[in-house]
Amino acid sequence: MNSIIKVKNVFKSYWRNSIEIPVLNDLSLEVEEGEFLALMGPSGSGKTTLLNLIAGIDRPTKGEIIVADTDISKLNESSLAKWRADHVGFVFQFYNLIPVLTAYENVELPLLLTKLSKAERKKHVETALSIVGLADRLNHYPKQLSGGQEQRVAIARAIVTDPTILVADEPTGDLDKKSASEILTLMDRLNKEFKKTIVMVTHDPHAAEKASRKLHLEKGELVGV
Amino acid sequence: MKILKLIFKNAFRHKLRTLLTILGITIAIIAFGLLRTVVTIWDSSVDATMANRLITRQAISFIFPLPVSYQEKIKSIDGVSNVTFATWFQGVYKDKNNFFARIAVDVETFFDVYPEFLIDAQQLENFKKQRNSCVIGADIAEQYKLKIGDPMTLEGDIYPGRWDFVIAGIYKGKNKNTDETQMIFHWNYINERMKVESPIRANEVGWYIVQIKDPNKSAIISEQIDALFRNSSAETKTETEKAFAQNFVASSGAIISAMNVMSFAIIGIIMLVVANTMIMSARERTREYAILKTLGFSAKHLFVLILGESLLISFIGGSIGISLIFPIVQGFEQAMPKGIFPFFFVEPITIFWAIVSIIFVGFISAVFPIQKALSTRIVDGFRFVG
Numbered sequence A: 001m002n003s004i005i006k007v008k009n010v011f012k013s014y015w016r017n018s019i020e021i022p023v024l025n026d027l028s029l030e031v032e033e034g035e036f037l038a039l040m041g042p043s044g045s046g047k048t049t050l051l052n053l054i055a056g057i058d059r060p061t062k063g064e065i066i067v068a069d070t071d072i073s074k075l076n077e078s079s080l081a082k083w084r085a086d087h088v089g090f091v092f093q094f095y096n097l098i099p100v101l102t103a104y105e106n107v108e109l110p111l112l113l114t115k116l117s118k119a120e121r122k123k124h125v126e127t128a129l130s131i132v133g134l135a136d137r138l139n140h141y142p143k144q145l146s147g148g149q150e151q152r153v154a155i156a157r158a159i160v161t162d163p164t165i166l167v168a169d170e171p172t173g174d175l176d177k178k179s180a181s182e183i184l185t186l187m188d189r190l191n192k193e194f195k196k197t198i199v200m201v202t203h204d205p206h207a208a209e210k211a212s213r214k215l216h217l218e219k220g221e222l223v224g225v
Numbered sequence B: 001m002k003i004l005k006l007i008f009k010n011a012f013r014h015k016l017r018t019l020l021t022i023l024g025i026t027i028a029i030i031a032f033g034l035l036r037t038v039v040t041i042w043d044s045s046v047d048a049t050m051a052n053r054l055i056t057r058q059a060i061s062f063i064f065p066l067p068v069s070y071q072e073k074i075k076s077i078d079g080v081s082n083v084t085f086a087t088w089f090q091g092v093y094k095d096k097n098n099f100f101a102r103i104a105v106d107v108e109t110f111f112d113v114y115p116e117f118l119i120d121a122q123q124l125e126n127f128k129k130q131r132n133s134c135v136i137g138a139d140i141a142e143q144y145k146l147k148i149g150d151p152m153t154l155e156g157d158i159y160p161g162r163w164d165f166v167i168a169g170i171y172k173g174k175n176k177n178t179d180e181t182q183m184i185f186h187w188n189y190i191n192e193r194m195k196v197e198s199p200i201r202a203n204e205v206g207w208y209i210v211q212i213k214d215p216n217k218s219a220i221i222s223e224q225i226d227a228l229f230r231n232s233s234a235e236t237k238t239e240t241e242k243a244f245a246q247n248f249v250a251s252s253g254a255i256i257s258a259m260n261v262m263s264f265a266i267i268g269i270i271m272l273v274v275a276n277t278m279i280m281s282a283r284e285r286t287r288e289y290a291i292l293k294t295l296g297f298s299a300k301h302l303f304v305l306i307l308g309e310s311l312l313i314s315f316i317g318g319s320i321g322i323s324l325i326f327p328i329v330q331g332f333e334q335a336m337p338k339g340i341f342p343f344f345f346v347e348p349i350t351i352f353w354a355i356v357s358i359i360f361v362g363f364i365s366a367v368f369p370i371q372k373a374l375s376t377r378i379v380d381g382f383r384f385v386g
Ligand SMILES: Nc1ncnc2c1ncn2[C@@H]1O[C@H](COP(=O)(O)OP(=O)(O)OP(=O)(O)O)[C@@H](O)[C@H]1O
Pocket: A014, A015, A016, A021, A023, A041, A042, A043, A044, A045, A046, A047, A048, A049, A050, B379, B380, B383
């Protein structure tokens, strides 16, 4: 199996009032294509930080991050933006939909950066929304949807571009049990049926059960499973 | 869906806030338009003067008269092509509040020296023939619904008594800024009566208007005219019509300068208002900009998104404002007594400056939000709590 994500000796610090706060310490990690990885660990251990580095929305202080054969730590700002659009789907804890756009428009958003025609975009958006079971909510605004439905729209937005990897930061963190389990079933399906590589941060041991591998992060270091 | 749609949806996310901002821009543009109109009118009434006309008046003050005998003397100076004179009659037409210039002139020469007052040859002929006739500007005719043959009676103040006139002609202005609000009649008619009623005031005129062949010689000819009457009982002061007009409105000059500054200060204020709206909106959307960046939207996209919104709001407010300037200026013109401003209309330059201001406001207001949105890192954007 070949590793689609390679994190090599990564250090990450934040600076607050010129005091260095080390978050990740010499962290290395490989994720194989088609894997569903759950990242667990206490609050403040650096899970979100690691996920952001893998997804290319933040840069390591030191070390390499290679995703699908690209060393993204070496890309400049605009190539990195382009790379994200092409390769990564994001799911956040708080859904992060644009409130003035309908479900359809939110899912269409990443496709505006592609060369797809309006008709092609429509086909993709409708497919993505039907995968998450919301084909009948196209014209609803986020505030007209339940939390679980909002998160499903967010997942549709994450998969509509058919990204190389899917990253999810506590996707069930803000949901009730039933909605959470629907989301997890969906993630599982995306992994098994659509062969998506998924890295998911979660606090919830139940959520982690769906994953094919679990890793624990503690004080910026991975500890054995 | 296109970026444009998102711009539109963003702009009207807080409908009340956006509508108030638009209303603010509208009012500012109208105020700007009105002030600029007054300023340009003042400028153009000075511009309406002719470079080839000199005004000769009494040296001590404009209110003191000059002997009518000066006409021939001035005419004899080399380079002078024509000389006419006028006297400020004032008087009251029907009501004290009816402002418009009423002047007694030398009918033989007046319209030759003022070619911008266009009058039908036959009407002019009739005017010259009938001693108690008058010519009025088209604006006056329209406002008081007067036509040729109608009587006009003035209650004299400087020249006491009742004065009856008959309208022999109506003149039009050659240019848009030509004064069409004057009432012009025979100096002789006034003078004949003064000879009888108040002989010491007979044979006096208010000022001379001297037409010269070469505008470049205005300084020399002015000097020659004044030299002619030096050490006489009525010394003169001669200057170009333009200089004269500027003196005449000098006191209003300060107000006009203030208006000039004010008109641009208003644009400055509205810029702060729009900038404030934009900064508030952009701040609330910190997280959304982080989302868009995460999805791969570039600096260019955010730039277009924010600038577009700022320009959209400015343009809506600005276009409503500009389209309202015309009826409002017209309303002012109708509400104001004739003669305070001889003409009142929106100059194209005013509209030009209004448009420039709107674009300027749109751009400047977007600067801070754009700078902020682009410099905020994605991870910080997500951690931002409004
Ligand atoms: N943008 C930032 N600026 C400064 N410090 C940060 C930033 N992001 C994270 N940190 C700090 O880095 C550490 C790790 O944060 P991170 O968000 O990765 O933790 P986490 O494991 O995701 O925690 P949680 O489970 O609460 O989400 C924390 O101490 C946090 O305060």
